[in-house]
Amino acid sequence: MRCNGADAILRSLEAEGVDVAFGLPGGAILPLYDAFARGTTVRHVLARHEQGAGHMAEGYARASGRPGVAIATSGPGATNLVTPIADAWMDSTPLVCITGQVRSNLIGSDAFQECDITGITIPIVKHSWLVQDVEELPHVIKAAFHVARTGRCGPVLVDVPRDIQEAELDFSYPDAVSLPGWKPPRRGHERQILAAAQAIAAAERPILYAGGGVLNAGATDELRALADAGRLPVVTTLMAKGAFPETHELHAGWPGMHGPKWSNYALNKADLIVAVGARFDDRVTGKVSAFAPGAAVVHLDIDAAEISKIRRADVPVVGPLKPVLAELARLIEPVPGRTEPWLRQIAEWREAFPLRYRNDGDMLKPQLVLETLQELTAGRDDVVWTTGVGQHQMWAMQYLVCDQPRSFITSGGLGTMGYGVPAAIGAKAARPDATVVCVDGDGCFQMTQQELATAVLEELPIVVVIVNNGYLGMVRQWQDMFFEERFSQIRLTHTVPDYAGLARAYGAEGFTVESEDDLEAALSEALACGRTAVVDARVDPREHCFPMIPAGAAALDLVEFEETVEV
Amino acid sequence: MKHTLSVLVENKPGVLMRITSLFARRGFNIDSLAVGPTERHDVSRITIRVDCETSPLEQIEKQMHKLVNVLRVSELVPGESIERELVLMKVSAPPAKRAELMALGEVFGARVVDLGPDSIVFELTGPPEDVDSFEELVRPHGLQELVRTGRIGLGRAHRPNRNRPRQHVLA
Numbered sequence: 192m193r194c195n196g197a198d199a200i201l202r203s204l205e206a207e208g209v210d211v212a213f214g215l216p217g218g219a220i221l222p223l224y225d226a227f228a229r230g231t232t233v234r235h236v237l238a239r240h241e242q243g244a245g246h247m248a249e250g251y252a253r254a255s256g257r258p259g260v261a262i263a264t265s266g267p268g269a270t271n272l273v274t275p276i277a278d279a280w281m282d283s284t285p286l287v288c289i290t291g292q293v294r295s296n297l298i299g300s301d302a303f304q305e306c307d308i309t310g311i312t313i314p315i316v317k318h319s320w321l322v323q324d325v326e327e328l329p330h331v332i333k334a335a336f337h338v339a340r341t342g343r344c345g346p347v348l349v350d351v352p353r354d355i356q357e358a359e360l361d362f363s364y365p366d367a368v369s370l371p372g373w374k375p376p377r378r379g380h381e382r383q384i385l386a387a388a389q390a391i392a393a394a395e396r397p398i399l400y401a402g403g404g405v406l407n408a409g410a411t412d413e414l415r416a417l418a419d420a421g422r423l424p425v426v427t428t429l430m431a432k433g434a435f436p437e438t439h440e441l442h443a444g445w446p447g448m449h450g451p452k453w454s455n456y457a458l459n460k461a462d463l464i465v466a467v468g469a470r471f472d473d474r475v476t477g478k479v480s481a482f483a484p485g486a487a488v489v490h491l492d493i494d495a496a497e498i499s500k501i502r503r504a505d506v507p508v509v510g511p512l513k514p515v516l517a518e519l520a521r522l523i524e525p526v527p528g529r530t531e532p533w534l535r536q537i538a539e540w541r542e543a544f545p546l547r548y549r550n551d552g553d554m555l556k557p558q559l560v561l562e563t564l565q566e567l568t569a570g571r572d573d574v575v576w577t578t579g580v581g582q583h584q585m586w587a588m589q590y591l592v593c594d595q596p597r598s599f600i601t602s603g604g605l606g607t608m609g610y611g612v613p614a615a616i617g618a619k620a621a622r623p624d625a626t627v628v629c630v631d632g633d634g635c636f637q638m639t640q641q642e643l644a645t646a647v648l649e650e651l652p653i654v655v656v657i658v659n660n661g662y663l664g665m666v667r668q669w670q671d672m673f674f675e676e677r678f679s680q681i682r683l684t685h686t687v688p689d690y691a692g693l694a695r696a697y698g699a700e701g702f703t704v705e706s707e708d709d710l711e712a713a714l715s716e717a718l719a720c721g722r723t724a725v726v727d728a729r730v731d732p733r734e735h736c737f738p739m740i741p742a743g744a745a746a747l748d749l750v751e752f753e754e755t756v757e758v
Numbered sequence: 759m760k761h762t763l764s765v766l767v768e769n770k771p772g773v774l775m776r777i778t779s780l781f782a783r784r785g786f787n788i789d790s791l792a793v794g795p796t797e798r799h800d801v802s803r804i805t806i807r808v809d810c811e812t813s814p815l816e817q818i819e820k821q822m823h824k825l826v827n828v829l830r831v832s833e834l835v836p837g838e839s840i841e842r843e844l845v846l847m848k849v850s851a852p853p854a855k856r857a858e859l860m861a862l863g864e865v866f867g868a869r870v871v872d873l874g875p876d877s878i879v880f881e882l883t884g885p886p887e888d889v890d891s892f893e894e895l896v897r898p899h900g901l902q903e904l905v906r907t908g909r910i911g912l913g914r915a916h917r918p919n920r921n922r923p924r925q926h927v928l929a
């Protein structure tokens with residue numbers, strides 16, 4: 192089929208089964224947008240900012256398991272994608288970015304809107320291509336999708352000069368990719384899996400420490416089978432929230448900086464940690480040298496570079512988690528009842544150290560907002576959560592109960608404020624049947640709020656619940672706890688902007704909640720209205736998120752609720 | 759500690775930058791770098807000499823393995839590999855000094871590749887340590903300019919297995 196490069200890109204996306212792409216046009220990508228106008232089965236969602244488009248593509252990927260596609264023009268369009276690319280890199284989100292570039296003969300001349308986006312993104316992509324010949328375009332797109340979703344998932348970038356989009360070729364989509372240097376592991380080493388099984392059977396206090404890799408591998412059933420077979424408790428990281436049902440008796444919460452004390456106890460007092468697609472992030476371990484001092488480590492991961500990067504693995508298994516976990520579940524021969532005392536111990540800690548806050552004073556408490564949201568959605572399997580970054584994110588982790596994989600989408604590794612709203616829009620595009628709720632901070636919301644227009648006009652309705660404490664709350668907490676209450680540049684106010692009024696200006700529903708009395712009604716209405724809705728829940732700014740492992744402290748030295756808050 | 763890595767890569771634009779950025783982002787300085795063709799026209803070999811501890815180096819090697827254009831990464835172990843370097847050096851050589859310098863060159867097997875009224879250009883190929891020694895001995899005579907290729911290396915012929923990628927996974 193004779194067509195131009197721009198058409199070839201769309202035919203390639205269609206061949207990859209892409210149903211939606213997120214982007215915003217500009218000069219260097221005009222031929223591609225012209226191809227959209229001439230017809231394609233790929234739906235294009237017009238974002239209001241390329242960062243929004245990138246996070247939408249991430250939200251889409253995280254909700255669906257398929258690579259997200261983001262499109263931007265050269266120069267500022269491309270640089271606006273840098274944050275989502277970095278975010279996808281840190282959280283291993285499969286993302287294919289397509290950027291326009293100035294004409295080939297102008298590259299290197301500082302032409303209008305020229306920018307070396309392949310150079311800028313080198314440290315944060317799995318791979319990138321500057322397409323120099325239109326004939327290679329279909330191969331490059333094929334390779335881009337292949338690289339984004341095989342091995343450890345992540346972002347890739349394809350930079351296409353304008354003349355390449357305009358040049359003609361005989362299009363056919365290749366069946367196979369030729370990437371001699373790309374060899375992600377295809378199976379785990381049998382003897383290593385056996386060694387892992389033996390280590391698990393021999394342990395008295397084993398624990399599964401599941402990370403986001405479990406979701407990327409589509410290995411949640413296998414994880415559950417392993418936990419059930421060995422009667423093994425499971426902690427899920429922020430990135431893995433939902434990868435193991437949280438109502439399951441073996442779920443032992445979430446480890447890390449704001450994880451409950453009992454979860455951190457369970458992980459840190461284990462004698463065997465089985466890390467599954469997790470990377471011993473500093474937000475989980477606290478001070479590494481004091482982390483889980485008595486534990487041997489079995490580390491299962493698709494990425495050999497994660498093995499022994501932070502914590503030495505006694506039994507490393509490199510391979511795809513789905514078959515590795517399945518094989519492990521088949522091989523373990525647990526001694527019946529062996530882990531029961533350990534499970535009882537964890538249950539005792541759970542009983543002794545629940546999450547706590549005091550619902551007093553005349554201001555609405557942020558934790559109550561999350562608890563109410565949880566009550567209103569309990570038992571539903573069609574709710575997908577996204578969050579911003581800050582205190583509200585940590586409360587969302589603590590109070591929302593997620594039983595479904597891919598139902599909790601948050602920026603973990605990069606901690607990108609502004610992620611929540613666009614990620615929710617992308618998730619809605621992937622899961623039109625689901626109720627998508629973004630739990631946002633007032634600070635975060637203001638970083639990408641313009642995407643409300645996208646949600647309204649593209650008919651991708653989302654519910655945004657702003658836990659409005661009038662502050663950059665997490666920063667306030669750190670200044671309060673570690674900088675002797677010298678508050679510096681954190682005050683946003685509860686009232687500027689008027690979030691409900693802003694929502695209405697965008698054609699969305701707006702609700703303002705100032706007391707407990709109005710909370711449930713407003714949230715219920717927002718959840719039920721079927722339109723994009725913003726609930727401005729004005730909460731007590733003085734609340735801290737507890738427990739907390741201070742940065743650099745040992746996980747077991749976490750700070751609890753009572754110790755620092757005067758009544 | 760100094761290490762020498764030998765990296766086989768697809769001959770594609772940007773591949774060198776992707777590799778060197780792994781060192782740069784960790785603040786490691788590359789001592790020497792040599793890039794050139796191999797027996798396969800589409801494959802290049804990059805030899806990198808770097809000063810860093812073993813464990814960050816292992817991390818860098820693993821990250822390198824994951825680069826799409828990288829085919830193979832191996833560390834050249836001293837004693838099990840042949841390493842060579844080429845140097846050109848221009849030395850002040852007034853007529854009275856010439857004989858002495860040329861004798862010195864002869865000891866190292868250096869060739870005189872150019873001769874001017876008051877300077878001389880030596881070429882020496884050899885193990886990097888020999889190049890170092892020659893450089894030190896010549897320096898007092900007035901070293902005007904010097905260029906070294908950076909070391910290149912291959913696993914020894916009788917130890918063919920030692921030049922395969924380091925195994926990162928306990929087997």
Ligand SMILES: Cc1ncc(C[n+]2csc(CCOP(=O)(O)OP(=O)(O)O)c2C)c(N)n1
Nearest residue numbers: 581582583608632633634635662663664665
């Ligand atoms: C883009 C970006 N800038 C700065 C930060 C640092 N930061 C982390 S949390 C936070 C405060 C977030 O405020 P808000 O959205 O109101 O959430 P809250 O903590 O109040 O719940 C800041 C500034 C960040 N994570 N991301």
Ligand SMILES: [Mg+2]
Nearest residue numbers: 632633662664
């Ligand atoms: Mg806030």
